[in-house]
Amino acid sequence: MPHLTLEYTRNLSNFNPTRALAALNAAMFDSGLFSEPDIKSRAIGLETFLVGISPSPRGFAHVRIALLAGRSAEERKELADAVLAALIAAVDPQNRAEIQLSVETVDLDRPSYAKAVLNG
Amino acid sequence: MPHLTLEYTRNLSNFNPTRALAALNAAMFDSGLFSEPDIKSRAIGLETFLVGISPSPRGFAHVRIALLAGRSAEERKELADAVLAALIAAVDPQNRAEIQLSVETVDLDRPSYAKAVLNG
């Protein structure tokens, strides 16, 4: 842990998911909560999506941070705010669609979490 | 919030994920629980999947609804049932495989949820 997942709709203009992940991971690391190699992130581009029920131009990017249970509410809030700031900076402000950006944190069940490292 | 994710195996016959999302979002909106622009949905087609351990023709479609904590158990159950009904209607009853359909709801951690809107 932690596991970070960035989802983004394919209608974001000039969005570079590789660069976005680098910025998000940097924000994760700068939080001081995690050791560097533990931060495992992926970006998933969404081809089929829908916001609401009307056909207006809309999109979104959403980050889910899964971390082992035990972090305080303050640590989670600060982390989410820092990652949101990095996400905002990674999105072109000139998008013609309305873009919703969001970050959630979720607890991983600590007792059952199992892990191994190959060639570590 | 809410975030809806529809996963479907690629062996569903005549399945139209864009149309399915429209029906699911309509069911979400008709629940009266959400404001229209907040409903953010995506569909993900699964190329690599396996049901059970035998090679019989099977598939599935699964909906995950993530919503901010605080909804009652009744509201969540009614919402899941309504979305399942919409999902059933979106699946061709003539599939030759056995298709499992399911809907889950999950709480988003409210204190750490962070959000911004660009060009809103």
Place this chain on the structure above:
Amino acid sequence: MPHLTLEYTRNLSNFNPTRALAALNAAMFDSGLFSEPDIKSRAIGLETFLVGISPSPRGFAHVRIALLAGRSAEERKELADAVLAALIAAVDPQNRAEIQLSVETVDLDRPSYAKAVLNG
């Protein structure tokens, strides 16, 4: 339920996600916790990913097992350990990158879980 999701970075050498799912589902079934047709699994290959903040060769594979609430902590731990063992066996030990392998279990909200089977 249960729903199993295997994510793997595309830099794993000689990784066969279809064969991996077969091994993971067998481990799930061998746990004795589930009936055979209920085990619904998918594999998702990650094209865009980043481990940490340095550009060293790294990858990961992560399994998320969602199961209906009510399993004991011991059952969840044993299940995660068995699935991790199957995952380790499915990964080429000759990978040149450092590969992190992990398994988490997560509870599905039982009261709102909705399900149907077509052509069952």
